[in-house]
Structure formats: C-alpha cells, structure tokens
Amino acid sequence: MQAVKLLKAALLATMFAAGAVAPAWADRGHGHFGRDYGEHGHGRHGRDYRHGHDYRGWGLGLLAGTAIILAATERRPVYYAAPVYAAPPVYIPPPVVVVQRAPVVAVPPPPQAYVEPAWWYYCAPAADYYPYVQTCPAGWTRVSPAPGW
Structure with missing residues (x-):
C-alpha cells in the first residue's frame, strides 16, 4: 500500500514538473525566439505554430493525462452484491406410530381329566x-x- 502511494506521488511530481517546463519551451522556435521571420513556416502566423505543431495545449494535456493515470491506479472499494443465504433445512420428524398390542391374557391350563x-x-x-x-x-x-x- 505504501509503495502505491509513493508511486503516485512520484508520478504526480514528474507530471507537474513536465507541465511546468512545457511553457518555457513553447516560446522557442529554432533560435528565432518566437519572432515572425516568414521563412519556412517558422515563427508566429496568428497562432503559436512551430513547424506545423501546436504547443498551446501541453499544460492541459499533462494535467488531463495525470488525472487519467491517477484515476486508473487509484484503489477503490469493490462492491459486491449482497450475499444470498439459503434458509436452513426444515426438519420434520417422522410421525410417531404406536402399535398397540392385544393385552396378554394368561390362559389357565385345561382342567386335568380325572385319572383313575x-x-x-x-x-x-x-x-x-x-x-x-x-x-x-x-x-x-x-x-x-x-x-x-
């Protein structure tokens, strides 16, 4: 996490340093110092062109590029959908079956036949x-x- 913050700070400092230097070079025109000499398309012709290049938007481009790079590398919280929990299984006990037995009746032994x-x-x-x-x-x-x- 510290390395990412340090990298962002270094990138931001580099971009701002490059943006600060760009206006200083924008006024230069191959030794003509921005004067309109009318030769080979050098100098000013109503706009700030040097060899057909427009240097007016460097600061804005560096600022926009820095913002895009920092936004792309920024850590953001990741949002997930709420978890879906299944209901616990419903336990239905089996019905209680009671088998009633017929009452046990003690049968008396048959009467003894008279034996002579x-x-x-x-x-x-x-x-x-x-x-x-x-x-x-x-x-x-x-x-x-x-x-x-």
Whole structure:
C-alpha cells in the first residue's frame, strides 16, 4: 500500500514538473525566439505554430493525462452484491406410530381329566400281587394302592 502511494506521488511530481517546463519551451522556435521571420513556416502566423505543431495545449494535456493515470491506479472499494443465504433445512420428524398390542391374557391350563388311580390286583390264595403272580385261581381282588407302600 505504501509503495502505491509513493508511486503516485512520484508520478504526480514528474507530471507537474513536465507541465511546468512545457511553457518555457513553447516560446522557442529554432533560435528565432518566437519572432515572425516568414521563412519556412517558422515563427508566429496568428497562432503559436512551430513547424506545423501546436504547443498551446501541453499544460492541459499533462494535467488531463495525470488525472487519467491517477484515476486508473487509484484503489477503490469493490462492491459486491449482497450475499444470498439459503434458509436452513426444515426438519420434520417422522410421525410417531404406536402399535398397540392385544393385552396378554394368561390362559389357565385345561382342567386335568380325572385319572383313575392305578389299581393293584391281589390274589388271596397266593397272598401276593400281580405281576408277581401271573394267574390267580380264586380271581383277582382290586385294591387301592396305599401311599407309602
């Protein structure tokens, strides 16, 4: 940044120095010092011409050139379009689905069918029970089994 300012100041000083010197040379005419000698188109002929050149606008040209160069090298703020921000994404939670289960009912076990207790068969003449006695001549007597026997 400092280098740019220094360059601008040096350029401006050079341009003004050249502009200040230009009027001093404008009056010179190859040793004729601006007099109208009427030879070879030198001197004044109603306007300030030297060899067909017009030197009247040097100061204005240097000033305009300096202004253009300084304007071209001047730092300007850069304007950008306003940023466009997208809206944040909208979060829509999924619907809550509750599956209701049928209530668990404890089914009681089916009632036990009455099972007739196993009977023992007693043979009185042999004084023993079946299967220890295979045949009983008097017939079998059905006996309820006693617990703990």
